[in-house]
Amino acid sequence: MKQACIYQAPFGNITLIFDGGELIELNLHGDLAHAPYPLPEMWQQKLDDYFAGRLKNFAHPISSKGTPFQQKVWQAISEIPAGQVMSYQDIARQIGSGPRAVGSACGKNPLALVVPCHRVVAKGGLGGFSSGEDNALAIKRWLLHHEGVAI
DNA sequence: TCCGGCTCATTTG
DNA sequence: CAAATGAGCCGGA
Numbered sequence: 001m002k003q004a005c006i007y008q009a010p011f012g013n014i015t016l017i018f019d020g021g022e023l024i025e026l027n028l029h030g031d032l033a034h035a036p037y038p039l040p041e042m043w044q045q046k047l048d049d050y051f052a053g054r055l056k057n058f059a060h061p062i063s064s065k066g067t068p069f070q071q072k073v074w075q076a077i078s079e080i081p082a083g084q085v086m087s088y089q090d091i092a093r094q095i096g097s098g099p100r101a102v103g104s105a106c107g108k109n110p111l112a113l114v115v116p117c118h119r120v121v122a123k124g125g126l127g128g129f130s131s132g133e134d135n136a137l138a139i140k141r142w143l144l145h146h147e148g149v150a151i
Numbered sequence: 152t153c154c155g156g157c158t159c160a161t162t163t164g
Numbered sequence: 165c166a167a168a169t170g171a172g173c174c175g176g177a
Binding site: 087092098102103117120124126127128132 | 169172173174
């Protein structure tokens with residue numbers, strides 16, 4: 001039984017999808033129009049804290065979906081401390097792969113924020129985000145600034 | 152700065 | 165199995 005919830009972040013709406021009480025997806029875009037289920041207190045609190053700067057890491061398990069390679073990438077990314085960024089190449093070297101493949105895996109991460117893909121940037125600039133969805137890059141920049149990263 | 156070649160996991164035929 | 169595709173990178177013109 002899946003249920004979708006909306007959280008209103010400073011930069012726009014976030015969609016959270018739960019399945020049997022478990023968070024299985026978190027998207028950085030969302031149409032409030034759907035007026036879905038109310039967001040569980042626990043996550044309302046966590047997100048409030050995060051956007052108020054009181055919470056840095058969500059300490060939530062990564063998605064169990066995806067290929068073994070993708071799991072390695074997400075695992076490595078989730079260990080990046082807040083306020084710090086790594087390049088796709090840095091991640092690739094750490095897990096013994098190539099930068100292009102790392103970018104691919106990031107795009108398929110279903111848990112934005114929880115697995116902080118926004119802390120992974122290209123070597124000489126911002127890089128891409130969310131397979132190039134509308135304002136996705138603006139959101140990535142916003143998140144980095146929120147964590148005190150100048151880019 | 153722009154452009155081609157290299158790279159590696161995944162997807163598609 | 166072969167070819168095409170990406171949230172990249174590096175070197176040359």
